[in-house]
Amino acid sequence: DGHGGPYAPYAGTTLVINVPAHPHYNAMMKVLPQFTEETGIEVEVDQLQYLKMRERQTLELTKDEGDYDLISYVVFSKADYVFADQLENLARFFMNPKLADPAYDAEDLIDGYVANIGIAGGFKGYLPGATGSLFGIPYGSETSVLAYRKDIFEKHGIATPENYDQLLDAACKIPEVEEGMGGMASRAASGHQASHAFLLHLAPLGGRVFDDNWEPIINNEAGVAAANALKTIVDCGPEGSQTFGPSEAAAAFSQGQAAMFMDSIAFAAGFEDPTKSKVAGKVGYALHPEGVRRGSQTGGFGIAIPKNAQNKEAAFLLMQWLTSKKGDLAVAMAGGNPSRFSTYENAELNAKYPYSATFGEALKYADPDWRPIIPTWGKINADIGTTMSQVLTEGLDPQEALDGVAERARAIMDEAGYYTWQ
Amino acid sequence: MQTANVNRLTPYLFLAPAAIVMGVALLYPVGYMIYASFLDWNPSQRIGEAEFVGLRNYTKLLTDEAFRESFFVTLKFASIVVSLEMLLGVGLALLLDRNIRGMSTLRTLFILPMMIAPIVVGLMWRYMYHPTVGIFNRTLKSWGFEPIPWLSDGSWAFASVIIADVWQWTPFIFILSLAALQSLPQSAMEAARIDGANGWQLIWFVKLPLMMPVLIVTLLLRLIDAFKVLEVILVMTNGGPGLSTEILSLRISRTASEFRELGEAAAMSNYLLILLMILTAAMFLYNKAMEARAARLRAAAEADL
Amino acid sequence: MPRITFDQVRKAYGTVEVLPPFDLALNDGEFTVLVGPSGCGKSTTLRMLAGLETLSGGEIYFDDKAISTLEPKERDIAMVFQDYALYPHMNIAKNMSFALRLARVSKSEIEEKVTRVANMLNIGHLLDRKPAELSGGQRQRVAMGRALVRDAGTFLFDEPLSNLDAKLRGKMRTELAEMRDTIDKNMVYVTHDQVEAMTLGERIVVMADGLIQQQGTPEELFKQPVNKFVAGFIGSPTMNFVDGELVDEKGQIWVRGDGFMLPLSAETSSRMKQGATKDVTVGLRPSSFSQDVTTGAPIELKVVVSEYLGAQSVLVTHCGAAEVLVETQSAAPVKSGTIQSFGVNTDEIMVFDKTSGLRL
Amino acid sequence: MPRITFDQVRKAYGTVEVLPPFDLALNDGEFTVLVGPSGCGKSTTLRMLAGLETLSGGEIYFDDKAISTLEPKERDIAMVFQDYALYPHMNIAKNMSFALRLARVSKSEIEEKVTRVANMLNIGHLLDRKPAELSGGQRQRVAMGRALVRDAGTFLFDEPLSNLDAKLRGKMRTELAEMRDTIDKNMVYVTHDQVEAMTLGERIVVMADGLIQQQGTPEELFKQPVNKFVAGFIGSPTMNFVDGELVDEKGQIWVRGDGFMLPLSAETSSRMKQGATKDVTVGLRPSSFSQDVTTGAPIELKVVVSEYLGAQSVLVTHCGAAEVLVETQSAAPVKSGTIQSFGVNTDEIMVFDKTSGLRL
Amino acid sequence: MSAKTYDKQNPAFYALLVALVVMAIGPIFMMLTTSLKLNVDITSDTSSLLFMPTLHNYETVLCDYLWYEAPNVDYCDKTFGRALVNSLIIALISTALTLVIGCMAAYAIVRFRFMGRDTVSLTTLMMRMVPPAVLLVPVFGIWTFQFGLDGTRGGIILVYVAMNLPFVIWILQSFIVQVPIQLEEAARMDGAGPFQVFFLVVLPIIKPGLAAASIFTFRVAWNEFLLANALADRNSRTVPVTIVNSLTEYDIDWGVIMATGMLLAIPPIIFTFVASRQIITGMTAGAVKG
Ligand SMILES: Nc1ncnc2c1ncn2[C@@H]1O[C@H](COP(=O)(O)OP(=O)(O)OP(=O)(O)O)[C@@H](O)[C@H]1O
Ligand SMILES: Nc1ncnc2c1ncn2[C@@H]1O[C@H](COP(=O)(O)OP(=O)(O)OP(=O)(O)O)[C@@H](O)[C@H]1O
Ligand SMILES: [Mg+2]
């Protein structure tokens, strides 16, 4: 029915895709009708909370015939899915002239994201390298930026923090000068959230979880510095910070209970929505401050085609359409997070979302090795999370805490066979 | 003899649907789970691909500090909530065991908390415990008190979780105790009054001992459920801060989905199962023995008259 | 052992008055039985005495002391309940000693008393058992023992035998009667079974519908019932009532009814003369009939059913339209369907006012 | 109305044989009562007949047809249960018509039958009520009606009166007796109450411990019991048993025991002579005593308890160490504690072998 | 019954009673009020009991089922309405099936002395002990690879029936033992076959037990989350699952959550009011006689 070209054979197909409940994917929902209109391919969306989505996919991907043609996966699922051989290697599709769009311009994709989310099999197994190949494409990827209250900072003559010293100073100064306001709202809830918050500071302060030989080095000075930084931030943060998940932290910021918020760029749209936020228009955005280096979060989601998908070609077409220049711009305009440099440079977008330029700049420092994406990560992540939570709430000494984490992590790694070749 | 055949088959016919359903959808998975506890199995694998590791999961758990910690938290949680609930529930029942108008409506109101989905209960309390917008801290602040770190401090979080559970499940004990109280033989109570017992003596020497069988069953049911509380804590604290509220069932669920160690999760729940079964079996055997003794002696009594 | 007096005591539940104001005096040391059909208020009376039920009006005196506001334990009473009300969780020894323990009696004294009473009641070997491990009769004895051990001034019994089967009930009744003769206490005994009342009571209080109908010794009640209710209630098989009218024939008063005409004894006649009533109900006890027609006034009855019991037979007969029970000392069954002649002992004929039911 | 024959029927639960093999023939159209103490196997026998219990051996014949493998509904039997077993969720009409409805009898026919039977039993006005809304006696009648409506050849009753109170039981017993005379069906009636057995049974089968002790008419059982068990079981108050020995003095045989020496009647004596036993148990019915000492052999008894019942008294007396019940037709209560003389009707003395219990 | 009298109590007792009631249903009431508030009111610092009640949150939740275009619902998540239908179907069917099957089994166990009551009670307790978190993966695997029931309502119903059966059998047993065996014998004498006896005589008599059991089954089937989350696909998802899935990390909309929670709580609350007497007898029968 008039849909010509590469899409013709698939017109009328219904694709089922599984995506998280996330602002970016809410934006995607708004552009999907456009895809259907252009291609005649119907899309049904199954949206889930992202951790539940991960659980669901874990089960779903073991089936012979899956329900989903295209899935969006959390970045750390890459290791599990690829390791279990549950994702299609995208080479097959990019090699297929009937499917691959020559104008796709893969170079334009933000490389940190592609390395972090899309590629597996290279350096350390989860980073690019000669042996790596592409299993997914970043979509709804995020990095960390610093959101701060321009008005408050101006009022008290505080400069926008450029480095960690300034950041921590500001964080603790604000509660003193502005009554009832915390310095920075941060995630800190036990488990994944606390771990995430810790990692956020670990990379800029020069730390890593493992060295290149898989020996845990999380307990070196940089690690302790990161833990201390997090503790300072939480202690100077708004009331009840110790249990904040991202939503509570963001809410604290958007309700004016904190002067800073350093987390994913995905929250920005919420802060600027006056129906939900009291701080709309008062927020400034800056790069993640520098520690010994710059290294902002790489995270968010990628999209991939499951091995057990039933309409793989059509799914690829959708994937390609969504991540194409046009699709990326469209989703960005609808409030999503672009994955292409060109989109961030787009004038129209910058006009609509003034913070886009800053975000584009921040992306240059996105650190693909921000966290190790290996199958044992889930356990180590949880351990870091609970231990950090103990540091934050029970006054556990950071060095001691991290030594413990390192020791347990080594045991886990050992069991998983990472030291076989040593 | 066709009819005779039908007769002999009848019990099986009545039993068959339940047996089939339970066998297929309950025993089979449970057996599967027990088998799984001997495997190194991650959820991306099919069971056939998992490696058999014997008792490794069990021995590993014994040395796993987090597991031991959470085992301890579980015991602490279960014993505290159950004793609190028993105390409150039985106490309230004793207090409210009066002939007052509207008792049935009251009872209905008291049932409501336990009819609400655990997920919703968790959300509700999480909202109430919210450091700033929650009703508790708001009230405290408006009365000029320091807000309390309900969920952000280990001990407070543990207490908060307990409060929520006590809120939801005290009514259960209350209602069972009240029913038990109201079905106690009235004349035994009157006899005690005539024998000179005052209010407390009546409760202590007559009512409580007489309610004991019901209380024991109630306790058992509550204990088992307390070991299984999951959603409420998951939503409220997700086990935190630290491991302060990470009870075993939460750890099991996290081990399965977050750590992706199905074998270990199965081994953990088998530990829990064994603990509970020992408790239950002990109680059952004791009951049986008492009943048998009573029956024997009564038979003897009837005979010698 | 106080003398117990009910003074204008009444009881109402809400607006329903179950016991209109009544007086009742129980003599010191007497075995009094309250008897009456179910629901007539016997238990309520007893329970007010025990202090388990509040009074709606009036006062109860122990000697001269008003006790209606005292707690049960302050009244010095012991009670045996219909369902025994043993404490199921205590063994027999504990059950019996509960009151003593509450009263902080010394251990040795408790032990001594319990042993004594238990042996007296023949339950000494059961002291370690729980009530559930006893048979009905044994439980009954324990309930009794629990009361006896307390040595209270007044003993109350609320239908203590009604949960036993017929054989055991007979046996326990005899035991109670023996106890009555040996223990010298106030005893108030409630039952709806007139046989129990007759065999146990030194004094019987017959109640119906919350009203005391008559009180007196068993013999008085049997021989001199004040009204039709008492006459019908006491005695087994029950008295036959047949409608009739009084006929005065040459100074001899007769009662005449459908199928019979019986002369009244001189004593009864003399009382009849004063009353102007003509329409009466005649009361004839089944035992007043004799197969020997010569021993009394003759009457012909049609035997409908004959219940042969061995030593005697109970005949269900028709006298006109009315059903009349006749008890005979027959050595052999009587054929039903036949018409038989009997002699009626005219001394035992009672005459009641047809409307008020009062005995004339 | 088949003739029912039990042929070497036995019943065991597991290894416990509750009914050893026995034969029993029930005559066509007769009202047979199975009587015996609790647990002797009466219900089991009845239930095997009904088809509710399987036989462990032997066979039951209806006329010449073996029926032991038939389902209850194929046996043409109706049964009235002890606790009536009315369906609580159906009203009376529905209760009575349940069997007919299952058998797909036409509506009009059901209606007609139910109405007829209900009117006959005087429960026509209750048809719309639920069983819970009826009194005990009414329920009893419904239970009867439910059986009658079926018009079965054989009616079984398992202690249908035992749940009623004494008064009602007497009344229902009379009604049953009338029904027995009007309805001409096989009826088998189980009870443990000898009074019911005596008054209702045309033929009585006395059982004990799973064994049939004796069968016969009520009179036969009362006058000619084959053993001590039957003698003690039949008659109320129960027969007194006192140990004694036979003494032959100049052709007259006496029984001598602790505190008495009684001559035997000629007829009894003649049978005694054949037996060599000397140690015997003497059976004396309470009704065999008379306060008129001249009417029989004299005996002196110490009255322990006197139960005054109005028309008669039952005296509990001691004869040596043995307890002896005496029934007297006294017009006034007898004082307890006194020693009284009685005349014993020697014709009614029974003598039993002390060890086997068989009547001599 | 109108003559029933009540004891008089002193005012302190009533005060205590009121306090208890407030404690018991206060949180529920709070959920209700929160669900009637706008987000701005909910998260604002200044708490007040005076607010403009609004149905906005309910409009958001039920947007799919509104007959009008709700003005302030910018994005309509169509899944809630479908989930509500799923929940109802699943809860009702599984309850009905559990009752029938459970009742038959309980009957067989009580009447035919199959295995002891104790075995059943023990099994019940044991089954109650198995944490669903552990069953999750085996159940998913078996349902998917062996039964092919994954993602269907039937699959979820099957688990719920199996999960609830032991408890239902346990509770119903105590009701069935109370049905006098003579009733059944009477029915047999009246010519009824085993199934007629069961359906025409036993079943109607234990109605209260059935009602009580149904409430417990319904409660579980309606509220269960873990297994439903694993087994349901997007078409068969139930309400608890949708609630959890609407908790994003980016912005917790308390108003909408409380509204959803309220909607989820309403059916059990209604059930409770309708059948509270039965719940109590059921619980006590099960517990006391167990
Ligand atoms: N709590 C109560 N409320 C209202 N009426 C009551 C109450 N208790 C008893 N009654 C009524 O009071 C009357 C007398 O009851 P009571 O128990 O004294 O009778 P009773 O003579 O002992 O009977 P029974 O022989 O059946 O025990 C009855 O009509 C009864 O219905
Ligand atoms: N199901 C059973 N299993 C084992 N023994 C049984 C069973 N049913 C009955 N009995 C035993 O069989 C014997 C006869 O029982 P049955 O019920 O026939 O007595 P019964 O004469 O009817 O007594 P009752 O007058 O008490 O009804 C009793 O000793 C009883 O204990
Ligand atoms: Mg009474």
Ligand SMILES: [Mg+2]
């Ligand atoms: Mg029987």
